[in-house]
Amino acid sequence: MTSTKTLFTTLALATVAGFSLAACSGAKEKYASASPADAAAARPVVGTAMIVRDTVIDAIIDASGVAEPIQQATLSTKLMGTVTAVLVHEGDAVRAGQTLLRIDARDLTAKAAQVGASIAEAHAMEREAATHAARIRALYADSAATRAQLDAAETGLARADAGLRAAQAALGELEAMRSYATVTAPFGGVVTSRAVDPGAFAAPGAPLITVQDGSTLRISVSAAGDAVRALERGQTLTATIDGVPVSAVIEGVVPAGVGNLFTVNATVANRAGQYRTGSAAVVSIPVAREHAVLVPNAAIVREGDLTGVIVRSATGDDRRWVRLGVSTATHTAVSSGLKAGETIMVPNAAAR
The missing domain is CATH 2.40.50.100 (RNA polymerase II/Efflux pump adaptor protein, barrel-sandwich hybrid domain)
Structure with a gap:
């Protein structure tokens, strides 16, 4: 009896010891499997706490185009x-x-000399005709010349004047050709x-030569009629050129000539030449208003393709992955993963 009891006691102690070792081993494995990111999220974040609110924002569609210079000339x-x-x-x-x-315009230079001689001759004929007409007028006034002689003199003067004007016009045409x-x-x-x-x-x-003025760029995009109905000339839209945010001013909205599509032309100032002509561009067109939760861009944390925010609760700071929506230069809308009224942390620059 004693040996049997001792055996049961030994087995019981061994079983308890086994469970203890398993628990310790499991705890060690648990702590060993904790990622550095989880450990970082568990620590309090140094930064500014803010409560996110429900905000009304513009729902937008992104239309792609190309940023081209407004002024471009191919010279010939x-x-x-x-x-x-x-x-x-x-x-x-x-x-x-x-x-x-x-x-090379040497042939035009030779023609210019010929036309110059013709103008000189026309001037001489015009002066001669004017002198003759003046003489006949005086004689006609003294009844020493007939009406037919006066009419012939006036006609000759008119012809000489027309010849002079024609020679001068030929010179003007020649000078225009020489300018080319x-x-x-x-x-x-x-x-x-x-x-x-x-x-x-x-x-x-x-x-021969192409000259391009890139100080002002034009982005042309196409969108459906419903999307552009509220757009007006002079309205400012958010756009990007090669991924860089810019402000684009609507120049006009015209039918695209294909189905129910319209072309939206918007201009972007480029005085410093910071945007390259021919670059890919995207124009954000507001189509409706919707509710969203906005967070500062500085509050967004990234890990590979994942985006998230640090949410503060009674149990501490926790990293939460969220889905982002539209973005501006300062804020981004969170489409899912965060609710209005929750508190997030905006880490200090040194803490990021």
């Missing part, structure tokens, strides 16, 4: 001739009126394309 000429000089290269900044390219021998910048900007080199043959209408 009406002349047919050899390019004698190209004074700029791609990337050069130019001012309005600056000479960019010259074309020098290609100048129509506005200040940057040369983005140089299509010819000295010695190349320039044909009328063929592209």
